[in-house]
Amino acid sequence: MADKKTLTFALMDAPYENPRSTTAMRLIDIAVRRGHDVNVFAYEGAAALAFTEQKPHANAVHGRDVDEEDHPLPHRWIGALLGAAAAKGAKIDWVNCGLCVDERGVNQAVEGTRRGTPGDFWKFATESDNTLVIPTR
Amino acid sequence: MEDRTIAKYLLIESRDPFDSNDVAHWHGLARALVAEGNEVTLFLVQNGVFPARPGTHSAALSAVADAGVEVLVDEFSLRERGIATTALTRGAKASPLDVVIDQLADGRKAMWH
Amino acid sequence: MKVLNIVESAYRATLEEQDDTIVWMTHAMKGAGADLSVLLRGNAVNYAVPGQDASGLSFGGLAQTRPPELPQDIAKLIAKGVEVYVVEDDLEERGIAKDTLVAGLRPVPRDRIAALLGEFDQVWSW
Numbered sequence: 001m002a003d004k005k006t007l008t009f010a011l012m013d014a015p016y017e018n019p020r021s022t023t024a025m026r027l028i029d030i031a032v033r034r035g036h037d038v039n040v041f042a043y044e045g046a047a048a049l050a051f052t053e054q055k056p057h058a059n060a061v062h063g064r065d066v067d068e069e070d071h072p073l074p075h076r077w078i079g080a081l082l083g084a085a086a087a088k089g090a091k092i093d094w095v096n097c098g099l100c101v102d103e104r105g106v107n108q109a110v111e112g113t114r115r116g117t118p119g120d121f122w123k124f125a126t127e128s129d130n131t132l133v134i135p136t137r
Numbered sequence: 138m139e140d141r142t143i144a145k146y147l148l149i150e151s152r153d154p155f156d157s158n159d160v161a162h163w164h165g166l167a168r169a170l171v172a173e174g175n176e177v178t179l180f181l182v183q184n185g186v187f188p189a190r191p192g193t194h195s196a197a198l199s200a201v202a203d204a205g206v207e208v209l210v211d212e213f214s215l216r217e218r219g220i221a222t223t224a225l226t227r228g229a230k231a232s233p234l235d236v237v238i239d240q241l242a243d244g245r246k247a248m249w250h
Numbered sequence: 251m252k253v254l255n256i257v258e259s260a261y262r263a264t265l266e267e268q269d270d271t272i273v274w275m276t277h278a279m280k281g282a283g284a285d286l287s288v289l290l291r292g293n294a295v296n297y298a299v300p301g302q303d304a305s306g307l308s309f310g311g312l313a314q315t316r317p318p319e320l321p322q323d324i325a326k327l328i329a330k331g332v333e334v335y336v337v338e339d340d341l342e343e344r345g346i347a348k349d350t351l352v353a354g355l356r357p358v359p360r361d362r363i364a365a366l367l368g369e370f371d372q373v374w375s376w
Contacts, residue, residue, distance in 0.1 A: 027238060034239075119278065130241045130247065132241055135258075
């Protein structure tokens with residue numbers, strides 16, 4: 001079993017726009033399964049990843065109803081990751097940049113995430129073992 | 138004479154040279170870091186895996202490996218694009234994404250492109 | 251901990267945000283005590299070109315009153331004590347003369363970037 005570390009990620013992409021969001025989730029999932037603590041600073045569009053008003057839909061092109069389509073919702077992924085971390089005795093501290101939340105109107109966020117500022121990101125970075133910034137384009 | 142500590146770098150490449158001419162600069166940085174005496178892994182992910190399939194840009198990727206950079210290619214991104222892990226360009230090796238977490242946990246200076 | 255922020259993505263949402271959000275965040279983190287430097291590369295080297303004017307946007311009669319002032323923001327970072335490097339080759343390729351830029355920048359040739367990275371504990375590429 002790997003030594004427990006604390007890893008920080010900065011994310012910027014909004015949901016459904018770029019594979020970077022999914023790759024970020026993959027990385028966080030691996031870190032959680034390894035038992036590491038994870039900090040996430042969700043900046044810019046990424047502040048909408050935890051928005052609980054995301055809703056699934058059917059897919060008429062493929063003839064699937066809502067249940068059959070089972071459309072991914074990033075806020076559910078985040079909720080599942082928070083739960084998985086807790087079950088492992090690890091923690092995810094997920095901070096949504098407050099100004100980014102306000103300008104996008106995505107105030108309803110997954111329970112267990114919180115609002116914050118760039119000062120929180122700097123604190124994460126200085127108090128963790130390593131930081132990976134996943135930028136947007 | 139002062140001992141120079143070898144630093145370890147993880148360069149993650151998510152862009153591909155068919156779409157971005159900046160990939161060549163990232164390859165150049167990887168090679169320059171090795172030339173400075175550092176250990177460097179170049180980890181290809183998402184569309185960044187396209188040059189790992191033998192084609193127009195794969196020779197440049199092999200040259201990066203020849204320069205001493207460890208070139209790893211995300212297995213999931215390869216499978217997602219139907220690229221066989223057994224048919225990658227010389228010097229590129231398929232790898233689980235777990236390596237990124239392990240190298241982050243190991244303290245490598247990590248940059249995403 | 252010394253960190254280098256590499257700013258490469260340029261003019262991405264600067265009109266809507268009225269800032270480059272990474273230059274802005276660098277200001278904010280510096281204010282929170284961060285030891286940060288900046289490297290402008292790619293199209294972001296253009297942030298150091300004076301005389302930019304993004305004023306005059308109006309949609310349905312609703313005017314933007316605070317357009318971004320990117321070179322001024324770079325100058326303010328330098329005034330705050332942030333070392334701001336700029337890649338010389340990227341300037342040259344874009345036809346930008348070094349002596350026309352915001353004062354106080356630190357030009358670095360592309361082939362010295364690897365050595366520069368070695369001076370920092372972490373490098374964040376935006």
